[in-house]
Amino acid sequence: xxxxxxxxxxxxxxxxxxxxxxxxxxxxxxxxxxxxxxxxxxxxxxxxxxxxxxxxxxxxxxxxxxxxxxxxxxxxxxxxxxxxxxxxxxxxxxxxxxxxxxxxxxxxxxxxxxxxxxxxxxxxxxxxxxxxxxxxxxxxxxxxxxxxxxxxxxxxxxxxxxxxxxxxxxxxxxxxxxxxxxxxxxxxxxxxxxxxxxxxxxxxxxxxxxxxxxxxxxxxxxxxxxxxxxxxxxxxxxxxxxxxxxxxxxxxxxxxxxxxxxxxxxxxxxxxxxxxxxxxxxxxxxxxxxxxxxxxxxxxxxxxxxxxxxxxxxxxxxxxxxxxxxxxxxxxxxxxxxxxxxxxxxxxxxxxxxxxxxxxxxxxxxxxxxxxxxxxxxxxxxxxxxxxxxxxxxxxxxxxxxxxxxxxxxxxxxxxxxxxxxxxxxxxxxxxxxxxxxxxxxxxxxxxxxxxxxxxxxxxxxxxxxxxxxxxxxxxxxxxxxxxxxxxxxxxxxxxxxxxxxxxxxxxxxxxxxxxxxxxxxxxxxxxxxxxxx
Numbered sequence: 355x356x357x358x359x360x361x362x363x364x365x366x367x368x369x370x371x372x373x374x375x376x377x378x379x380x381x382x383x384x385x386x387x388x389x390x391x392x393x394x395x396x397x398x399x400x401x402x403x404x405x406x407x408x409x410x411x412x413x414x415x416x417x418x419x420x421x422x423x424x425x426x427x428x429x430x431x432x433x434x435x436x437x438x439x440x441x442x443x444x445x446x447x448x449x450x451x452x453x454x455x456x457x458x459x460x461x462x463x464x465x466x467x468x469x470x471x472x473x474x475x476x477x478x479x480x481x482x483x484x485x486x487x488x489x490x491x492x493x494x495x496x497x498x499x500x501x502x503x504x505x506x507x508x509x510x511x512x513x514x515x516x517x518x519x520x521x522x523x524x525x526x527x528x529x530x531x532x533x534x535x536x537x538x539x540x541x542x543x544x545x546x547x548x549x550x551x552x553x554x555x556x557x558x559x560x561x562x563x564x565x566x567x568x569x570x571x572x573x574x575x576x577x578x579x580x581x582x583x584x585x586x587x588x589x590x591x592x593x594x595x596x597x598x599x600x601x602x603x604x605x606x607x608x609x610x611x612x613x614x615x616x617x618x619x620x621x622x623x624x625x626x627x628x629x630x631x632x633x634x635x636x637x638x639x640x641x642x643x644x645x646x647x648x649x650x651x652x653x654x655x656x657x658x659x660x661x662x663x664x665x666x667x668x669x670x671x672x673x674x675x676x677x678x679x680x681x682x683x684x685x686x687x688x689x690x691x692x693x694x695x696x697x698x699x700x701x702x703x704x705x706x707x708x709x710x711x712x713x714x715x716x717x718x719x720x721x722x723x724x725x726x727x728x729x730x731x732x733x734x735x736x737x738x739x740x741x742x743x744x745x746x747x748x749x750x751x752x753x754x755x756x757x758x759x760x761x762x763x764x765x766x767x768x769x770x771x772x773x774x775x776x777x778x779x780x781x782x783x784x785x786x787x788x789x790x791x792x793x794x795x796x797x798x799x800x801x802x803x804x805x806x807x808x809x810x811x812x813x814x815x816x817x818x819x820x821x822x823x824x825x826x827x828x829x830x831x832x833x834x835x836x837x838x839x840x841x842x843x844x845x846x847x848x849x850x851x852x853x854x855x856x857x858x859x860x861x862x863x864x865x866x867x868x869x870x871x872x873x874x875x876x877x878x879x880x881x882x883x884x885x886x887x888x
Contacts, residue, residue: 475701
């Protein structure tokens, strides 16, 4: 998510979300911190979406709770995917959807924009050019330079070259995701023959898992199925939504007679069926995960079946993916996955393509975007290699405010970071809550219940100790017995000192047990004293 400000107005480029990592227990989604936009909501002119992936459009429905009466620009497929989200979150009336046509432009408020087609792992990706008094800002979005894309619509190199002519590109913001990968990213077409051979040689049912938005991959799986006289069944909510949107726009070509409902699979010869589903990242309750555990309602994997994970491993998801792959192998099915089998081609430009973009655009200033710090640094090094001076390359972090004048420089910082979505709560889970959850997950919790005399502070009932995730009671009863003695001793001392304040008693219990548990177990469980007065 980036904000471009001109003449007191704000143009937002992309509003993406991310998914929680393993150290975020209980979190469902991670949103950008909207604080800056929220504080300047009346200045927001429009939102431009470069493509329809969740990490670029997924948080827009949450942002529209903060702002309204805003124009949203996107290509037809991006807007088609967005419509369902807007309706689900009941914010359709808070924005006006406007179709962006690559090769053309648009003006809104003080912003003059041009849109350029780029290839990516989702149809209808685009780069955005925004004019400023000092020259154009070119934001590539996510891209690769695929010379043979499945839809015949390659990255608009001619349009990029035209932007470099005349006044030229003052500032380039370019995707850095694959900056560490040497050479060129494989064309999407390279995956088709591999999928074709897998389906051709499969004796029974084929289950192919991929990202639901990767319509070109879905198309190639469909093509492989039809070439081998098989029907296809789509499985997974997001897969069904993406496929329906792509078919409405004519982006996905599949005949109705070649598509069956997943409930019909059991009634057909398994050698005539290909199931295209979600779950390539090992999501716990996805279709593929349930199949691997033999718990799926419609598809039961067995020996001789074939499973294809046609996607990359997103960093952080490796354990979940490996767990699902192992579980699938246990069913007896054959498994094809990256990097062992070439069943996936990345949607992001590798080093040589990034060099080509830099050489073609010839920006006066450069900011690498989209990636970890190491990706940004590596991309900056590529920019130096093609002739951009080091002092004209600015590496930014979330929250940096960059002034674009004759010089481009970081001049300030604004509040930025992550907002957590937990169930229906948005932003009510912060760092302290997450730390408590991690501690609970790591060392468990001990609840101590005592009853004391409200006048004297003396113990009249308990202590009762209940633990979860700390020690196993049957084998560690001696630890819990000693813990009770420590609580009795601590309350005795406070009673002698005539302390009756429940909060002070809780603190003494917490201190006594914390010290003891650390001595005997080297663990620090969360200790919750409950003091009842009579």
